[in-house]
Amino acid sequence: MLNLANGRTLYYGKGDVLTYRTYAKPLTVNSIPESSFRGDSNVIFAHNLTFSVSSEQLLSSFTEGDNSIVVATDSMKNFILRHAGQFNGSTTEGFLAFVSRRFFETYAHITAIEIRGDRIPFQSLQVRGEEGFEDSGLVYRRSHNDHASASLVYKRESQGTQLVSHWCGLTDLQLIKVSGSSFFGFIRDEYTTLPDSYDRPLFIFLNIYWCYTNIEDAAEADLERYVPAEQIRDIAHHVFHEYKTPSIQYLIYQIALLILTRFPQLSEVRFESNNRTWETVVEPDPVTHAGVFTEPRPPFGFQGFSLTREDLDHNEETAVDSNASAGKINQP
Numbered sequence: 247m248l249n250l251a252n253g254r255t256l257y258y259g260k261g262d263v264l265t266y267r268t269y270a271k272p273l274t275v276n277s278i279p280e281s282s283f284r285g286d287s288n289v290i291f292a293h294n295l296t297f298s299v300s301s302e303q304l305l306s307s308f309t310e311g312d313n314s315i316v317v318a319t320d321s322m323k324n325f326i327l328r329h330a331g332q333f334n335g336s337t338t339e340g341f342l343a344f345v346s347r348r349f350f351e352t353y354a355h356i357t358a359i360e361i362r363g364d365r366i367p368f369q370s371l372q373v374r375g376e377e378g379f380e381d382s383g384l385v386y387r388r389s390h391n392d393h394a395s396a397s398l399v400y401k402r403e404s405q406g407t408q409l410v411s412h413w414c415g416l417t418d419l420q421l422i423k424v425s426g427s428s429f430f431g432f433i434r435d436e437y438t439t440l441p442d443s444y445d446r447p448l449f450i451f452l453n454i455y456w457c458y459t460n461i462e463d464a465a466e467a468d469l470e471r472y473v474p475a476e477q478i479r480d481i482a483h484h485v486f487h488e489y490k491t492p493s494i495q496y497l498i499y500q501i502a503l504l505i506l507t508r509f510p511q512l513s514e515v516r517f518e519s520n521n522r523t524w525e526t527v528v529e530p531d532p533v534t535h536a537g538v539f540t541e542p543r544p545p546f547g548f549q550g551f552s553l554t555r556e557d558l559d560h561n562e563e564t565a566v567d568s569n570a571s572a573g574k575i576n577q578p
């Protein structure tokens with residue numbers, strides 16, 4: 247949300263600007279041990295953008311109906327779409343930065359911009375080729391799974407425009423671990439009806455957000471230091487796989503530790519999680535493990551947690567590797 251210098255909220259803009267750019271520059275990233283993700287062809291570089299602007303000078307458009315310096319939100323939409331064609335980079339963050347920079351250059355009275363982009367994922371499909379199956383390169387499948395996102399806030403200052411805040415994210419990740427999660431030992435009193443569970447089918451919804459220490463790394467793609475959402479996703483499922491977790495709280499802490507360990511360029515990681523543990527209908531058979539489950543009923547529990555690099559530095563002894571050798575409460 248954009249504010250003026252006196253703290254007054256004043257902004258306007260356009261949401262749901264669907265931008266389907268084809269054949270953007272391919273992305274190549276460094277590898278990490280938990281992920282096979284090495285980049286993206288960016289044949290489809292698609293985003294849903296929300297763009298808003300602010301300026302002291304726009305006050306009269308609210309108080310007097312003076313539209314003389316109002317850029318119509320319809321024009322903002324056109325601006326974003328046209329500039330998508332000129333973008334030479336390969337990341338969501340870079341695209342948001344490019345559009346913002348061009349908008350400031352074009353409209354001198356705009357003093358602040360907030361821009362958010364949600365990547366719309368399209369998955370490559372395989373077709374029969376001369377030497378077996380190969381990526382079609384032409385036909386893609388729209389995915390409604392988790393997706394990358396980013397948000398940048400710029401302010402025009404005397405020395406030029408500055409990126410003043412940012413976050414990058416992976417939203418709507420939904421993971422199920424069919425066995426190897428427990429929840430017991432919590433307060434048991436006259437309000438408690440939940441039985442102890444020593445092996446529950448843990449289904450979680452997760453949003454993960456991260457920030458870079460050097461704010462410029464978030465926007466101006468130095469790809470050596472770029473953190474792709476796909477690698478964050480892969481770290482999350484690796485930790486989930488490896489650890490026998492006593493709670494979602496503990497699980498997201500372990501994911502946070504590994505993310506900050508793998509990516510020293512990040513200053514903070516933040517989680518929002520939601521508990522969707524499947525309801526057991528037929529207990530798993532001790533021999534075949536076959537069980538039957540259904541959707542849980544509302545209301546649903548949730549957790550929020552952030553970990554900064556400072557927290558990590560103050561807490562070296564809990565770092566992931568030492569934790570692993572300490573026997574991961576989890577190891578199956």
Ligand SMILES: O=c1[nH]c(=O)c2[nH]c(=O)[nH]c2[nH]1
Pocket residue numbers: 429440492493494495521547
């Ligand atoms: O991982 C969990 N954490 C909780 O705090 C909680 N509370 C609850 O009822 N189930 C769970 N699961």
